Structure formats: structure tokens, C-alpha cells
Amino acid sequence: MSNPSGLPPFDQPPPPPVELSKDRRNGVDQFLLRTSRGASALVSLHGGQVLSWKTDRGEELLFTSSKAIFKPPHPLRGGIPICFPQFGNRGSLEQHGFARNKIWRVDDTPPPMNRNESSDNACVDLLLRPSEDDLKLWPHSFEFRLRVSLSTDGGLTLTSRIRNINCKPFSFSFAYHTYFLVSDISEVRVEGLETLDYLDNLCQKERFTEQGDALTFESEVSRVYLGSTGTVAVFDHERKRTILIQKEGLPDVVVWNPWEKKSKTIVDLGDEEYRQMICVDGAAIEKPITLKPGEEWTGRLELSSVPSS
Incomplete structure (x- = not known):
């Protein structure tokens, strides 16, 4: 085979770490982040949503429903939807807020790297500001800056910066509603939540304390764990x-799996797909974030995948 560059194959320059394309399913711009080792993440301007996160061996780590609807403004079931300015249902806003349904744009003036970030990372910076329709439903002006960063070792970091550019304070709740792909939900356990209090959405948000060393799954689970400060681990035995x-x-940490009965009522989720997913979210729900005029809040989620026995 000819080699137009004249360089041997091992001297070929690496592919660009960020590649822009259009999603063939909806025509929306998306960005592929890649590392030199082969890990990747796919980020859509639809919702500022991470659609895919793969290891350097090409293994997908995020779940997307086979029945997911990719046409905006419908929310897309899978990946990492961003829930803002609310999580759940409240008032006139749609479930989980409007950020996940909007078309974001590239941030031309992103914030500088912080001490935890490396210039070697592949990253994309996105921006969301409210439309006139958004302001009618939620009358607060804001700037929402999102950085999605993929490190050289394949770790995925999402950093959200929300600034109040209003003339009065406002409050919001927030979640990175992360759908992890698993082999079988019955073979999964979640550690790092032991002894924490949680609100059980299946029991009118009654408050309980986690008694087990690990959370395992035999039926529907919908909980908000409170005051989580340590690392949470999702073990996939298979x-x-x-x-x-x-x-x-x-x-806070949200843990959700709809199980069999609930799955059959969700139009954009296959009846048996609950077996291959678990949502474990970094969130701020119990105590909403309040920003005074000019104030900014930062919420960072760091995900990594490691082998386990």
C-alpha cells in the first residue's frame, strides 16, 4: 500500500483528540474526544449530553436505550443527561428541567484549566443560556458552562459552572443522571453508600439509613442518598x-433502576433493558443550591473504570 507522507506507519501523527461531526440520527453537532491510548467519549450539543464513553479497549461504559428518541426537544434516554434547574417533577417545569432538551453551543470564552486538569486532556467546552421561552417558565438569567474532559488514562470528568446573572437570587437542584452499562443488574453491587441516610422515592420520600455494606438489586430502586463525601463504586461482577x-x-447520590414492571410503562426503554443499566448520579437535591446575583456554583463529576475480580 502506498504511503503518501513518506513516513513509516509508526511515525504517522496521532488522530486529533477532538473531532466534530453531525449525528446522523438528528443532524445535531457532536464531538468525539479521543486519547492516544484509544479511549473515547462522544458529546452532543443536544443537551450537552455525553452519549458514549469507551475504554482504550473499545468497551462501552454507558447505557443507551434501543428505544431512545434522538429528536430534540425530547430527552434522550441514556448516556449522561444533565438535570437542571430541577431534578424530578415540580411546578411548571418539565421533569428534570430543560437543560437536557436544549441545543447547547460551543463556549468561545471557556474558563481556564484548574489545578486538577491537564492540557493533555481532550476536552470540549459548551455553553447554555436561557431562551425567552425558558425565562417564561423559570424567570432567572444564568450562564451554564460545561466542560467535558477525557484524560490520557481514559477518565471522564464533567465540570458544570452555573452563574447567576440575574438581579435577584435563585435556587436550583441538579444531577448528572448517569446511565451505566452493566452485564446484568442482579450481578451488580454499589459500595460507598453504607451508613448514609436516603430518601426513598418509592415510599413517599421517607427517610431511612442504609444498613448494608453494599447495595444490590432484586427489585425497583429509586433513592437519593444524602451527604455522600467519599468515592462510590459500581462493581460489575460478570x-x-x-x-x-x-x-x-x-x-447527594441518586440510585435508580426501574425493574421489570416500571420498565414496561416507559415508552423509550425496552421491556428487558433494565437488566443492562444502573443510574448512579452525582447530584444536589435535598438542599437546593442558592446563588446570589453574580455568584457561581461548580459541580464536578469524575468517572474512572478499573479492572476488578
Whole structure:
């Protein structure tokens, strides 16, 4: 085979770490982040949503429903939807807020790298500002800056910066509603939540304390764990893989799996797909974030995948 560059194959320059394309399913711009080792992440301007996160062996780590609807403004079931300015249902806003349904744009004036970020990372910076229709439903002006960063070792970091550019304070709740792909939900356990109080959405948000060393799954689970400060780990026994979840500015952890009966009522989720997914979210729900005029809040989610026995 000819080699137009005249360089031997091993001297070929690496592919660009960020590649822009259009999603063939909806025509929306998306960005592929890649590392020299082969890890990747795919980020869409639809919702500022991470659609895919793969290891350097090409293994997908995020779940997307086979029935997911990719046409905006419908929310897309899978990946990492961003829930803002609310999580759940409240008032006139749609469930989980409007940020996940909007078309974001590239941030031309992104914030500088912080001490935890490396210039070697592949990253994309996005920006969301409210439309006139948004302001009619939620009358607060804001700037929402999102950085999605993929480190050389394949770790994925999402950093959200929300600034109040209003003339009065406002409050919001927030979640990175992360759908992890698992081999079988019955073979999964979640550690790092032991002894924490949680609100059980299946029991009118009654408050309980986690008694077990690990959370396992035999039926529907919908909980908000409170005051989580340590690392949360999602162990997938069959795949011999563990996802580690670390966070800043996000005191709560949502754990959700709809199980069989609930799955059959969700139009954009296959009846049996609950077996291959678990949502474990970094969130701020119990105590909403309040920003005075000019103030900014930062919430960071760091995800990594490691082998386990």
C-alpha cells in the first residue's frame, strides 16, 4: 500500500483528540474526544449530553436505550443527561428541567484549566443560556458552562459552572443522571453508600439509613442518598469491572433502576433493558443550591473504570 507522507506507519501523527461531526440520527453537532491510548467519549450539543464513553479497549461504559428518541426537544434516554434547574417533577417545569432538551453551543470564552486538569486532556467546552421561552417558565438569567474532559488514562470528568446573572437570587437542584452499562443488574453491587441516610422515592420520600455494606438489586430502586463525601463504586461482577465515582459540589447520590414492571410503562426503554443499566448520579437535591446575583456554583463529576475480580 502506498504511503503518501513518506513516513513509516509508526511515525504517522496521532488522530486529533477532538473531532466534530453531525449525528446522523438528528443532524445535531457532536464531538468525539479521543486519547492516544484509544479511549473515547462522544458529546452532543443536544443537551450537552455525553452519549458514549469507551475504554482504550473499545468497551462501552454507558447505557443507551434501543428505544431512545434522538429528536430534540425530547430527552434522550441514556448516556449522561444533565438535570437542571430541577431534578424530578415540580411546578411548571418539565421533569428534570430543560437543560437536557436544549441545543447547547460551543463556549468561545471557556474558563481556564484548574489545578486538577491537564492540557493533555481532550476536552470540549459548551455553553447554555436561557431562551425567552425558558425565562417564561423559570424567570432567572444564568450562564451554564460545561466542560467535558477525557484524560490520557481514559477518565471522564464533567465540570458544570452555573452563574447567576440575574438581579435577584435563585435556587436550583441538579444531577448528572448517569446511565451505566452493566452485564446484568442482579450481578451488580454499589459500595460507598453504607451508613448514609436516603430518601426513598418509592415510599413517599421517607427517610431511612442504609444498613448494608453494599447495595444490590432484586427489585425497583429509586433513592437519593444524602451527604455522600467519599468515592462510590459500581462493581460489575460478570464484566470484572468497577466504575469509580468521585464528585465535588454534589453532596447527594441518586440510585435508580426501574425493574421489570416500571420498565414496561416507559415508552423509550425496552421491556428487558433494565437488566443492562444502573443510574448512579452525582447530584444536589435535598438542599437546593442558592446563588446570589453574580455568584457561581461548580459541580464536578469524575468517572474512572478499573479492572476488578
